[in-house]
Amino acid sequence: MSLAGLGLTVEQERVYRHLLRTRPGASSHAGGAGQVDSRVRNVIIELRTLGLVDENLTVVPPEVAVDLLVRRRITQAQKQFEGLAAAWDAVRELTEEQRTGRPAGMVEQLPHGLEVGRRITALLTDHPGEFSSLRTHALHDESPHTGARRGRLLMAGLSSRILFPVHALTDPRQAAYARRRHALGEMHRVTTETVWPLTVVNRSVAFVPADLSEPAAGVLQIRRTGMAQILAEVFDGIWERAHGVDEAPVSPFEQRVLRALTRHDTDESAARALNVSVRKFRTHVADLMDRLGARTRFQAALLAKERNWL
Numbered sequence: 573m574s575l576a577g578l579g580l581t582v583e584q585e586r587v588y589r590h591l592l593r594t595r596p597g598a599s600s601h602a603g604g605a606g607q608v609d610s611r612v613r614n615v616i617i618e619l620r621t622l623g624l625v626d627e628n629l630t631v632v633p634p635e636v637a638v639d640l641l642v643r644r645r646i647t648q649a650q651k652q653f654e655g656l657a658a659a660w661d662a663v664r665e666l667t668e669e670q671r672t673g674r675p676a677g678m679v680e681q682l683p684h685g686l687e688v689g690r691r692i693t694a695l696l697t698d699h700p701g702e703f704s705s706l707r708t709h710a711l712h713d714e715s716p717h718t719g720a721r722r723g724r725l726l727m728a729g730l731s732s733r734i735l736f737p738v739h740a741l742t743d744p745r746q747a748a749y750a751r752r753r754h755a756l757g758e759m760h761r762v763t764t765e766t767v768w769p770l771t772v773v774n775r776s777v778a779f780v781p782a783d784l785s786e787p788a789a790g791v792l793q794i795r796r797t798g799m800a801q802i803l804a805e806v807f808d809g810i811w812e813r814a815h816g817v818d819e820a821p822v823s824p825f826e827q828r829v830l831r832a833l834t835r836h837d838t839d840e841s842a843a844r845a846l847n848v849s850v851r852k853f854r855t856h857v858a859d860l861m862d863r864l865g866a867r868t869r870f871q872a873a874l875l876a877k878e879r880n881w882l
Contacts, residue, residue, distance in 0.1 A: 575588075575641065578638065578641035578642060578644075578645055579641055579644060579645055579648070580641065583611075583615050584615055584618055584619060584622075587612060587615045587616060587619060588619055588624055588625070588631060588637070591619075591625060591629060591630075591631045592631050592634070616629065619631075622640065622641070622644070623640050624637050624640065624641075671694070678794070678795050678796040679792055679793070679794050679795070679796065680792070680793045680795075681782050681789075681790050681791070681792055681793075682779075682790050682791045682792070682793055683790045684790060684791075685791070688771075688779055688791050688793070691779075691793060692771065692773055692779070693721065695773045695774065695777055696725050696730060696773060696774075697725075699774055700725045700728045700729055700730040701729075701730070701731070701773075701774040701775075702730070702731045702732075702772075702773070702774050702775055703725075703730060703731070703732045703733070703771075703772075703773055703774075704732075704733045704735075704770075704771070704772045704804065704807045704808075704811075705732075705733070705734050705735070705770070705771045705772075706735045706736075706767050706768070706769060706770040706771070706807060706810065707734065707735065707736040707737075707740070707769065708736070708737060708767060708768065708769055709736070709740060722756075722758070723756055726756055726757040726758060727757075732757070732758040732759065733758075733759045733760075733761070733807075733811060734750070734753070734758065734759070734760045734761075735760075735761055735762070735763055735767070735807070735810060735811060735814055736760070736762060736763075737762065737763060737764070737765075737767055738762045738763065738764050738822070738824060738827060739824050739827060740762070740824075741762065741817070741823070741824045742824040742825075747817050747818075750817045751817065754817075760816075760817055761811060761814035761815060761816060761817070762814060762815055762816075762817055763810055763813065763814040763815075763880075764822070764827065764879075764880040764881050764882070765810060765813065765814075765880050767810065768780075768781065768784060769781050770803060770806070770807060772800060772803055772804045772807055775800060775801055775804040776795070776797055776800050776801075777793065777794065777795050777800055778793075778794040778799065778800040778803045778804070779791050779792070779793055779794070780792050780794065780803070813880070822860070822881050825846075825856075826856065826860060827881065827882070828846060829842075829846065829853065829856045829857060829860065830860060830872075830873070830876050830881060830882050831882065832845050832846055832853070833857060833869060833872070833873060834873050834882070839853055839854060839857075857869065857872075860872060860876070864876060864879075
């Protein structure tokens with residue numbers, strides 16, 4: 573059987589087979605010549621690069637060689653597949669041009685949220701696969717029409733994940749909303765990490781703010797598969813580190829206590845900022861220090877930061 577299917581050239585295979593048959597220390601090399609000519613030497617260098625021959629011209633065992641070649645071919649095939657998968661970008665671009673009647677780029681700036689909503693709905697209606705959204709504020713007042721449409725998509729097989737910061741739970745309606753949506757099959761989690769708005773549809777199209785410091789700048793729609801997949805991986809990482817709505821490591825008020833602890837010089841000023849008594853503030857601080865296993869307030873602040881409680 574030829575090794576060409578595993579990526580070796582005719583010359584590489586001939587030299588490898590010869591070295592495989594030659595005992596270590598034998599004076600002759602590929603082809604029986606007493607001296608290794610430059611052409612054979614170049615082939616040997618290529619085989620060393622592939623990991624099939626060491627510096628002493630000793631070849632690796634056949635099972636190791638085949639394993640190395642198969643893994644190399646798999647890696648090459650994966651890269652080729654990724655290149656073919658990128659062709660779907662062209663399909664999305666052409667579909668968008670057909671739908672809108674105007675040229676569409678891989679990155680397009682949308683003027684407002686209504687258009688973003690229409691784009692997301694169109695994408696999920698065509699293929700209700702995966703919807704991942706990172707919110708920076710509480711969400712509990714969607715229209716009945718929007719809720720019903722999302723419910724139909726969930727019934728059609730949509731996997732929907734919503735992430736929002738833990739401080740959104742200061743609005744009691746947020747937790748109630750999340751539990752209602754969870755009952756319909758939509759997953760909600762909270763995070764203590766610093767986040768920004770992000771939505772990824774089917775791991776192939778992403779929506780991000782055009783300018784974080786200027787909300788009026790609109791939203792960027794990114795159809796480039798590689799970029800969208802990277803953003804999807806970012807979302808996955810935050811999701812894995814997040815907690816269920818009823819499993820938050822600290823309550824919104826406790827998080828405010830921790831922030832006050834780091835921003836104010838005295839208990840009195842921190843208590844005033846929280847609109848609580850000094851005694852109550854100190855009680856919360858002592859409880860948090862105990863949960864963190866901290867001996868000092870400074871250590872408590874450091875540990876809270878390490879655990880993303882701040």
